[in-house]
Amino acid sequence: MYKKILVGYDGSEGSKIALTTAAELAKRIGAQLKAIWIKSKLPHYPETISEISEEQAAADSFLEGLKKDVLEYSLKYGIEIDFFAVAGNPAKVIVSNAKEQNFDLIVLSNQGHSSLWGTSLGHTADRVSEHAHCSVLLVRESE
Amino acid sequence: MLENIWFVAAIWMGLALIASIISIRVGISVALIEILIGVLAGNFLGIHKTTEWINFLAMLGSGVLTFLAGAEIDPTSLKSNIKASFTIGFLSFLLPFIFIWFFAQFVLGWSMQQSQIAGISLSTTSVAVVYAVMIEKGLGSTPLGKMILAACFITDFGTVIALGLLFADFNIWLLVFVVVMSVMLWYMPRWTRFIIVRMGATRVSEPEVKFILFILFFLGGLATTAKSEAVLPAYLVGLVVAGVFLRDKTLVNRMRSIAFAIFTPFYFIKAGLYVSLTDLWAAIVVILVFLVIKMVTKLIGVYPFARTFKMRHKEASYTSLLMATGLTFGTISALFGLNNKIIDQAQYTILVTVVILSAIIPTLIAQRFFQPSEAVMIAWGRLFNGNNKSASPADKKELETEEEKNNV
Numbered sequence: 033m034y035k036k037i038l039v040g041y042d043g044s045e046g047s048k049i050a051l052t053t054a055a056e057l058a059k060r061i062g063a064q065l066k067a068i069w070i071k072s073k074l075p076h077y078p079e080t081i082s083e084i085s086e087e088q089a090a091a092d093s094f095l096e097g098l099k100k101d102v103l104e105y106s107l108k109y110g111i112e113i114d115f116f117a118v119a120g121n122p123a124k125v126i127v128s129n130a131k132e133q134n135f136d137l138i139v140l141s142n143q144g145h146s147s148l149w150g151t152s153l154g155h156t157a158d159r160v161s162e163h164a165h166c167s168v169l170l171v172r173e174s175e
Numbered sequence: 176m177l178e179n180i181w182f183v184a185a186i187w188m189g190l191a192l193i194a195s196i197i198s199i200r201v202g203i204s205v206a207l208i209e210i211l212i213g214v215l216a217g218n219f220l221g222i223h224k225t226t227e228w229i230n231f232l233a234m235l236g237s238g239v240l241t242f243l244a245g246a247e248i249d250p251t252s253l254k255s256n257i258k259a260s261f262t263i264g265f266l267s268f269l270l271p272f273i274f275i276w277f278f279a280q281f282v283l284g285w286s287m288q289q290s291q292i293a294g295i296s297l298s299t300t301s302v303a304v305v306y307a308v309m310i311e312k313g314l315g316s317t318p319l320g321k322m323i324l325a326a327c328f329i330t331d332f333g334t335v336i337a338l339g340l341l342f343a344d345f346n347i348w349l350l351v352f353v354v355v356m357s358v359m360l361w362y363m364p365r366w367t368r369f370i371i372v373r374m375g376a377t378r379v380s381e382p383e384v385k386f387i388l389f390i391l392f393f394l395g396g397l398a399t400t401a402k403s404e405a406v407l408p409a410y411l412v413g414l415v416v417a418g419v420f421l422r423d424k425t426l427v428n429r430m431r432s433i434a435f436a437i438f439t440p441f442y443f444i445k446a447g448l449y450v451s452l453t454d455l456w457a458a459i460v461v462i463l464v465f466l467v468i469k470m471v472t473k474l475i476g477v478y479p480f481a482r483t484f485k486m487r488h489k490e491a492s493y494t495s496l497l498m499a500t501g502l503t504f505g506t507i508s509a510l511f512g513l514n515n516k517i518i519d520q521a522q523y524t525i526l527v528t529v530v531i532l533s534a535i536i537p538t539l540i541a542q543r544f545f546q547p548s549e550a551v552m553i554a555w556g557r558l559f560n561g562n563n564k565s566a567s568p569a570d571k572k573e574l575e576t577e578e579e580k581n582n583v
Contacts, residue, residue, distance in 0.1 A: 078307050
């Protein structure tokens, strides 16, 4: 059965359902669970330094909120959930981290914050399921 | 319908909104996207002219942006390593300015004033672009990182002085402008502190923002009366209140929000609007030659002194390439030339294209081939501020390891 589970978490309703599913599954089968947030890269070629520093401050503050959420899930389900954030292309980062850290299951929501772009560019979840080395569980919001 | 001021405003704000959405998605600054949207609007959407009020908002955009650029410098960083940052920054302005001026005048046959605009536009650097490149790898707060940022600031200072003085009328108004500005600059830090302390930085009536805008508009008025450029006092006012702003980020963030929401979209879209793709294609060779001259002259000006200031080949190359970036002041200088009918649209197209390319190409080369490690950039500070003998064994080992990697 699965020993290491990676779940994508960005605070969206969909990702909360994914985290719930991953936490329940990890508790039931005794697997290790890690949550990952893919943060946006800082803007390139800015006009002012404050553009960068404000973006960074906003990202840090958002990250703190996500950490609190994950801690609450951890306490609720009585399991340890590690949480880490990486900048970059969401699908690429999830696939590469899953492979590098030997995860054997990735849990994602089929809809995150990027639904507007997902329609035209292909959802992160679609691309992860296409390129991941391990199994991918796509959790629907209706669940 | 297009004569209706509301519809015109809606079209411009709509373009700015599209630029913001694309910027968030692709991770490139909104300013650069707004310029590109302006290029598309001017060449394909038939938006060829601006109105008085658009020009006014664009002018405020360039003024506030310049003020912010001055206000974002850390005075302490500027003072530490002043010798290295001043030498590198000054030569990074002077050599490209002279070479490009002479190339445009004597090889391309541009008039002297047109060539000077070219020299100023392409001698600039971009503190913000360099900061963004370094912050990605956590290098912005290292001693070498701070020295490079301070050097960029000195280069831009040279640009602003050149733009403010080269085209000014040397008459009584210039004297009045210089005297009044000097007095106001002297008192600005205490006035600003007074307003913040006495009236509070959180009042909804925003007295401190209005005070800064009042000073900028008044000095801008004096500058333009003397046929100088309003960005000169804006940059200097930013510089003298930088220390106050460093302690109170609320004011600078508030001014940036106002500028980015209302003023700068008009400035950047307008800057892109006058770039003609037909002219760009016709002058593609000149554009590439200008870009090469900019990068080579920056290298000639910066590299030897960087080596003198105890940087090795890799760090000296990295520093030279970062000093070759450009964006804000390059476009401001070119638009100043176009607005004052010193350069024509074809020349403007050439200069703005080179400026945009210089924001991208040198940074890509620097990051790909000459990216130093954080430890080396910290070690440089200890080496430069002490000497080789006082460098710790760890510093020396770090530098030797890096040297070996370079040799491999």
